[in-house]
Amino acid sequence: MLTVSRRGLLASAAITTAFGLNKKLALFRPAHAETSLEPTNGVYKYKVGSVGVTAVYDGIWRKPHDPTFIKNASVEETKAALAKAGLTTEFMPIPLTVIVLKIGNKYVMVDAGSGVGQWQANATHLPANMNAAGIDRSQISTIVVSHFHPDHIWGLMEKGTNAAVFPNAELIVNSTEYKWWTEPGRVEKLAEGRRPAGKRIADVFPTWKNWKLVEDNAELAPGVRLLAAPGHTPGHSAFLVTSDKDQLMVSNDTMYVPALLAPHPEWQGAYDQDGAAAVATRRKLIDRVIADKMMICGAHFPFPGAGVFAKDGDAYSFTPVAQS
Numbered sequence: 631m632l633t634v635s636r637r638g639l640l641a642s643a644a645i646t647t648a649f650g651l652n653k654k655l656a657l658f659r660p661a662h663a664e665t666s667l668e669p670t671n672g673v674y675k676y677k678v679g680s681v682g683v684t685a686v687y688d689g690i691w692r693k694p695h696d697p698t699f700i701k702n703a704s705v706e707e708t709k710a711a712l713a714k715a716g717l718t719t720e721f722m723p724i725p726l727t728v729i730v731l732k733i734g735n736k737y738v739m740v741d742a743g744s745g746v747g748q749w750q751a752n753a754t755h756l757p758a759n760m761n762a763a764g765i766d767r768s769q770i771s772t773i774v775v776s777h778f779h780p781d782h783i784w785g786l787m788e789k790g791t792n793a794a795v796f797p798n799a800e801l802i803v804n805s806t807e808y809k810w811w812t813e814p815g816r817v818e819k820l821a822e823g824r825r826p827a828g829k830r831i832a833d834v835f836p837t838w839k840n841w842k843l844v845e846d847n848a849e850l851a852p853g854v855r856l857l858a859a860p861g862h863t864p865g866h867s868a869f870l871v872t873s874d875k876d877q878l879m880v881s882n883d884t885m886y887v888p889a890l891l892a893p894h895p896e897w898q899g900a901y902d903q904d905g906a907a908a909v910a911t912r913r914k915l916i917d918r919v920i921a922d923k924m925m926i927c928g929a930h931f932p933f934p935g936a937g938v939f940a941k942d943g944d945a946y947s948f949t950p951v952a953q954s
């Protein structure tokens with residue numbers, strides 16, 4: 631087992647199942663770290679109590695290095711953090727994984743992925759991997775949406791026509807997020823680069839009747855609660871899954887890419903609407919996950935997108951689950 635920390639990769643004993651993962655965490659192999667970002671098998675199943683979790687790989691953004699990406703760190707510093715985590719430094723690797731929860735006989739999907747051909751050239755795998763996982767999209771009765779960034783919601787809309795991909799599913803989102811993006815005059819107030827996405831959201835989402843707007847701490851499905859996690863966007867939310875004695879924090883973009891933000895939780899991304907709020911939310915959420923010995927997953931964690939955190943001085947270390 632290797633742990634990503636401020637000091638780099640540390641060998642450690644196999645982590646036990648204290649956080650409720652019903653199998654031993656497999657060895658993370660840094661020599662194949664880049665390969666592990668592009669899994670050959672893009673489906674991974676695990677259990678949280680009686681809830682079935684299926685991690686489904688969508689793809690990866692091989693983002694060119696950009697000095698504006700982290701507001702308070704240089705490209706050299708971000709490259710050093712990637713290297714310490716055993717990842718490539720050729721580009722900023724931003725993988726994307728969607729999870730589907732099976733609660734009883736009901737399927738609840740967390741976010742909808744990036745939509746084939748609507749986000750990045752290498753994020754095209756979600757439909758095939760859903761099929762491989764044995765999940766037909768018509769079976770999904772509920773989609774809980776963490777926030778309105780393209781990689782999380784373009785999968786709700788057909789390319790070109792914007793037709794609803796899930797017209798019969800209930801779409802649940804924090805009311806703060808929905809209202810912020812759809813309020814009159816929002817598009818003009820967005821940074822220029824975000825305006826096309828903002829316009830698409832404002833044009834399409836209010837025409838759909840299957841939205842359910844909820845507040846902080848709402849129960850979205852049996853054992854699934856929304857936790858407001860603002861900063862990345864004003865209504866960005868995490869989801870806490872509880873079943874029997876097990877808990878899984880579905881953190882979405884709170885910890886973004888842990889190779890960067892575990893050792894540097896104070897780094898603020900250009901993608902964060904309110905960087906200071908994002909940092910405060912990140913620390914609060916990760917501290918809770920550690921205190922409660924919880925498993926955590928994140929949309930941009932290395933596939934299969936789950937792991938555990940520990941305190942490391944003023945920062946954190948992250949131990950990803952590797953696909954066995």
Ligand SMILES: [Zn+2]
Pocket residue numbers: 779781782883929930
């Ligand atoms: Zn994202």
